[in-house]
Amino acid sequence: MPDETTAPNLDEVLAFMNIGNQETLSDRMGISFVEATAQRVVATMPVKGNTQPYGLLHGGASCVLAETLGSVGSALHAGRDAITLGIEINATHHRSAKSGLVTGVATPVHLGRTLATYEIVITDEDDKRVCTARLSCLIKRG
Structure with a gap:
């Protein structure tokens, strides 16, 4: 596990992932970070522009x-001496969202040396659960 001297901050992670330069998928989808630590990551995303043909938030x-x-x-x-690679994701879509912002909150299920797994709960502006997802990332060290 990284200590405070090896743990990157959010700005370093976003720069490394090239997020914030309008060329990544997350930028194109309007994802905006609210807070981020290894224990809790929160971001919002607009429904507008991210819909399927029926005008509902696209499951993808x-x-x-x-x-x-x-x-x-992840x-x-x-830490700074590793990269993380998503290796498995699953999602259950509970209800639709038609407008406004959705908020995602990721919390760890498992934080190991070679694997990190997060549960991500996505809610609408009325704090109703839209989706529950789980992501596992491989941690690859230099």
């Missing part, structure tokens, strides 16, 4: 939000 967009949050949390956990 929920998965992108979930994978982004879990990947950032990178914060892994």
